[in-house]
Amino acid sequence: MISSSPPPTQKPTVSLVIPGRNCAQTLEKCLNSVVPLLDQGELQEILFVDDGSTDNTAEIARRYPVQVITGTGGGPGAARNLGWRQAKSEYIWFIDSDCVAEPDALQRLIPHLENPEVAGAGGSYANLYPDSLLATLIHEEIIARHRRMPLEVNFLGGFNVLYRRTLLDELNGFDESETNGPGAAGAEDCDFSFRAVRSGHLLHFEFNSRVGHHHPRNLLKYLKTQAQHGRFRVQLYLRNRDKIQGDSYANxxxxxxxxxxxxxxxxxxxxxxxxxxxxxxxxxxxxxxxxxxxxxxxxxxxxxxxxxxxxxxxxxxxxxxxxxxxxxxxxxxxxxxxxxxxxxxxxxxxxxxxx
Structure with a gap:
């Protein structure tokens, strides 16, 4: 009698979702960093969600082998939801349009999800402007916080994070009200990770998975963005009062x-x-x-x-x-x-x- 070996485990498929608005200056570098992953078989598809751009963002995106989805200008939460709901894969990888993925960024996240109890894994940053004092200060502070984050966390940033599609379905995606308007940063990624942990799922942090980021180089613009962060943090913590004393990233x-x-x-x-x-x-x-x-x-x-x-x-x-x-x-x-x-x-x- 010939014994038959069990069929090999099928490798989970991954879709990449990139939300963006008026990101013509950074989108080309972003897509250049991830499109090769399509040819290598690491990505099944790339979906770019144009969240109401008024520049030539959509035109740039259409030059690449990516699916361009037209958003409504509802902010990053709404754009992310449009993207993952049209994706075909079991895993959904999110990066931001002002990020440049390192070649192994995705491959360093996937092993974490081999544990069926882990529903998401996120990574860290690299600095694309090492010659800028402001960008270096911003970056080194972020990295200092990332160095002290444990493996199991209750906070993952949306700039480089891999989630199971089943988790996104279960939690009904990102909260679309966590934003300051079209193109503005929101707290939808923080809120989602808080809800994931509250629902009993494990989240992992992988320091060695990195995407390069265009950190701010203009102090006044940076401070204006920080004021926006302060504003939406109030909304975030009114909804997640248990995190007022701190989370895996801040204290x-x-x-x-x-x-x-x-x-x-x-x-x-x-x-x-x-x-x-x-x-x-x-x-x-x-x-x-x-x-x-x-x-x-x-x-x-x-x-x-x-x-x-x-x-x-x-x-x-x-x-x-x-x-x-x-x-x-x-x-x-x-x-x-x-x-x-x-x-x-x-x-x-x-x-x-x-x-």
Missing amino acids: GVDYIQPPLAIMSLAMIPLSAVTLWGTYALSALIFLLLSLQSPMLCSIRTPSWLLALTFIPFGFLRAYARGIGMTQGMVTFGNPTPQQSTSIREHHAKQNGVAS
Whole structure:
């Protein structure tokens, strides 16, 4: 009798989804880095979601062997959902349109999902502007945070993450209200990873899976973006109150800085007329500067002189985030009827209740 061996396990297929809006300056490099994976058989397909671009983004995308999907300008959450719902594969890999994938970025994520209990795996960044001081500071801070992240995490960024399609189906995709408008950054990736862990799934972090990123090089534009981050973080934590004290990426030292910055601004009028107001303002500023020390000791720039610039950098960013959080409290702390409905629908989806 001839014994028959079991059939070989079929390798899971992977679809890549790239959301983007007005990304003509970065999209070509992004696609050049991932299209070779189609020929190598690592990707079954690439789907680019043009989220309401007004430049020649879509024209650039159509030069490549990718499926171009026309979005509505609903933000990254809506664009990601359009993409993965039209994808054909078991695994969905997301990267951003301003990222350049390293050749082994995907292959370093896939082994994590060989564990059936792991529903997603995310990676880290490389710096595409090493000659820029601002980009280097931003990058080295991110890498310092990534170095201390454990294998099992409760937070994964959407810039380089691989999810099972079954998880995306189960959680009904990304929350489309977690955005600041067309083309603006949102918290939909944070919210999704929080919900995944809350639903009992494991998420893994892989430091050696990297995509190069076009980190900001203009300080004012960066601070404006950080204000947007502060604003949508309020919405995120109103919906995920258990993460207010921190997650796998950030901690209480980070979260206390924006409120301290706003408190110091509020003390300026009192400092002009009272001595205790001056003391209080000085103490708040000193404390805010001191809170930059833990990260200062973690980042790895070429010299200490460069590293020391992180202190004023982090100090200014705390004010930008604080202003954004104040705007967020005004907007989301007293929601309109439409926003209240969105919040109820969000919680209904989390709990598996039909809205």
